[in-house]
Amino acid sequence: MSDLIGLFSYEFARNAMLAAVFASILAGTVGTFVVVKRLVFIAGGVSHAAFAGLGFCYWLGANPLIGAVVVAVLAALLLGWLGESRARSQDAMIGLLWAGGMATGIVFIHMTPGYAPSLMTYLFGDILTVSRGDVHLLAALTIVVVGVLALFYRSLVAVAFDETFAAVQGVPVRRMTTLLLVLMALSVIMLIQVVGIILLIALFTIPPLIALMLANRFLAVLVLAVGAGLVTSTGGLLGSYWLDMPSGPAIVLFGIALVVLVRGAVWLRERLWLRRMAWEPGGARSGQAAGHQE
Amino acid sequence: MSKAVDPDAVLEVRGLTFGYEREAVLRDVNLRVGGDDFLAIIGPNGGGKTTLLRLILGLETPWRGSVHWSRALVPGAIGYVPQFSTFDKNFPVQVRDAVLMGRLGRGGLLGRYGRADYRAVDRVLEQLHLDGIAAMPIAELSGGQLQRALIARALVGDPAILFLDEPTASVDAETRQVLEGVLAELNRRIPVVVITHDITGFASQVKQIACVNRQLFYHGSGKLSHSDLAEAYGCPVELIAHGVPHRILHDHDHQHAHAHE
Numbered sequence: 001m002s003d004l005i006g007l008f009s010y011e012f013a014r015n016a017m018l019a020a021v022f023a024s025i026l027a028g029t030v031g032t033f034v035v036v037k038r039l040v041f042i043a044g045g046v047s048h049a050a051f052a053g054l055g056f057c058y059w060l061g062a063n064p065l066i067g068a069v070v071v072a073v074l075a076a077l078l079l080g081w082l083g084e085s086r087a088r089s090q091d092a093m094i095g096l097l098w099a100g101g102m103a104t105g106i107v108f109i110h111m112t113p114g115y116a117p118s119l120m121t122y123l124f125g126d127i128l129t130v131s132r133g134d135v136h137l138l139a140a141l142t143i144v145v146v147g148v149l150a151l152f153y154r155s156l157v158a159v160a161f162d163e164t165f166a167a168v169q170g171v172p173v174r175r176m177t178t179l180l181l182v183l184m185a186l187s188v189i190m191l192i193q194v195v196g197i198i199l200l201i202a203l204f205t206i207p208p209l210i211a212l213m214l215a216n217r218f219l220a221v222l223v224l225a226v227g228a229g230l231v232t233s234t235g236g237l238l239g240s241y242w243l244d245m246p247s248g249p250a251i252v253l254f255g256i257a258l259v260v261l262v263r264g265a266v267w268l269r270e271r272l273w274l275r276r277m278a279w280e281p282g283g284a285r286s287g288q289a290a291g292h293q294e
Numbered sequence: 295m296s297k298a299v300d301p302d303a304v305l306e307v308r309g310l311t312f313g314y315e316r317e318a319v320l321r322d323v324n325l326r327v328g329g330d331d332f333l334a335i336i337g338p339n340g341g342g343k344t345t346l347l348r349l350i351l352g353l354e355t356p357w358r359g360s361v362h363w364s365r366a367l368v369p370g371a372i373g374y375v376p377q378f379s380t381f382d383k384n385f386p387v388q389v390r391d392a393v394l395m396g397r398l399g400r401g402g403l404l405g406r407y408g409r410a411d412y413r414a415v416d417r418v419l420e421q422l423h424l425d426g427i428a429a430m431p432i433a434e435l436s437g438g439q440l441q442r443a444l445i446a447r448a449l450v451g452d453p454a455i456l457f458l459d460e461p462t463a464s465v466d467a468e469t470r471q472v473l474e475g476v477l478a479e480l481n482r483r484i485p486v487v488v489i490t491h492d493i494t495g496f497a498s499q500v501k502q503i504a505c506v507n508r509q510l511f512y513h514g515s516g517k518l519s520h521s522d523l524a525e526a527y528g529c530p531v532e533l534i535a536h537g538v539p540h541r542i543l544h545d546h547d548h549q550h551a552h553a554h555e
Contacts, residue, residue, distance in 0.1 A: 036382070036385060036386070151404055152403065152404065154398060154405060154406065154407070155398070155403050157395075158395050158398050160385070161381060161382070161385045161387060161392070161395065162376065162380065162381035162395070163380075163381075164353065164374075164376055164380050164381075165374060165376055165380075165381070165395070165447070166395075166398065167351075167352075167353055168351050168352075168353070168372055168374045169370060169395075169396075169398040169399035169451075170370070170398075170399050171398065171403070172403070212386060215386060216386050216387070216388060216431035216433070217386060217387065217388055217391060217431075218385075218386050218387055218391070220386075221386045
């Protein structure tokens with residue numbers, strides 16, 4: 001334990017912890033919308049497209065994160081504009097952005113003189129290299145994203161649940177969906193810091209999946225997903241420290257282990273509940289059954 | 295046809311033509327819904343029933359023609375009960391929260407739910423016998439309970455008209471009974487429009503019938519003739535056999551609703 005306290009006397013460890021907290025807040029809140037609205041592959045396309053911006057700014061010598069933010073938001077706006085009504089072109093466009101972004105980024109990094117060690121960092125993430133400046137940027141983005149989510153919360157949830165009904169109620173569904181995509185693009189940038197482009201889909205999906213197994217109200221799912229994100233990222237981080245593994249894959253694998261564990265626990269609880277029902281047939285309270293979100 | 299809006303009509307559809315891609319699904323549809331109407335819109339699958347509803351709700355823009363509302367349409371004034379297939383049944387939401395979304399139209403984009411909203415939800419939950427399962431996730435509801443929850447969501451905004459899109463025919467006895475009572479009471483104040491392929495569930499309440507199959511054939515009497523149905527369906531026999539009140543009408547003029555008045 002003193003080992004751990006010693007670790008946090010280093011600035012890089014504190015920065016890593018803060019980055020993990022901000023990433024968990026975003027993975028939990030925005031990720032829940034991404035999972036229930038089935039935007040997971042759009043998130044994948046946007047994150048890989050962001051690599052083009054990373055590479056460009058790397059080549060310019062500017063902060064690569066700025067380029068990533070700009071390209072990710074542009075990609076989100078493009079996909080939002082194509083919309084679900086043109087599902088086929090949107091789907092194909094995801095593929096185009098995905099590969100095109102990676103190709104552009106690699107070309108720019110190739111053009112940059114000298115060895116590019118940070119290429120791997122952006123692809124697989126290295127939370128231990130997060131600088132104090134990055135932490136400030138992450139904090140600002142987190143405040144903006146969560147603030148906008150809170151502001152439009154009612155309409156966003158209604159659109160996520162039932163688009164047609166929300167439209168009849170006068171909610172601008174297309175604009176709300178595009179807003180959600182932009183918030184997702186901003187969150188993607190943060191998750192790139194923690195687990196990298198290739199693995200960040202895991203942070204968008206693992207915490208909401210865990211939360212959806214445990215709660216049946218949207219707000220409760222959001223809060224639990226943030227918690228699950230914190231457990232996943234800190235647990236993975238500590239695991240990587242003890243087992244001397246790269247941090248990104250450690251976080252992802254720890255998260256997946258957590259999903260399996262929680263699913264098992266929910267299954268067990270259901271079995272026990274069913275058995276108790278069999279013993280006392282008068283005590284049926286169907287509202288208590290858990291684990292219906294697969 | 296006069297340009298002025300019929301003062302007794304809540305809703306008037308005029309010369310509506312619309313389609314997807316290049317093919318017209320609806321052609322020159324005219325319809326008038328009066329203040330105390332209980333209108334059933336029936337017709338074969340793919341005939342354009344749901345498309346007509348989407349046009350009326352403003353979810354699609356017509357190629358030609360228009361939809362007129364008698365009063366300025368404030369958000370929340372349209373009560374809408376969608377088909378089960380249009381939303382995710384596994385969405386993490388309890389009955390009470392789902393019904394609360396019916397108050398969304400009030401208060402605008404940045405609004406928050408207030409005490410009046412929660413009181414309205416409690417009232418409508420009781421009215422539809424849902425108060426006992428208000429905290430249940432919708433994923434665990436039976437078909438009938440879900441149907442009632444969707445109707446509660448449509449009613450909680452105190453709408454000026456209620457649309458039901460294919461309410462399930464196979465609902466439990468409690469739902470059927472509650473539904474009948476609620477719709478009858480509602481129909482004393484506002485018009486009710488039911489889109490259905492199975493009119494038998496509402497046979498005792500329906501006052502007007504419109505058959506939609508590319509065109510709209512209107513029957514102000516709420517009674518159908520063999521020839522009307524034959525025209526709309528091609529094969530009407532099964533529907534008649536289910537006990538729809540019908541008689542042979544010789545003098546019907548089915549194209550324009552206004553012609554009946």
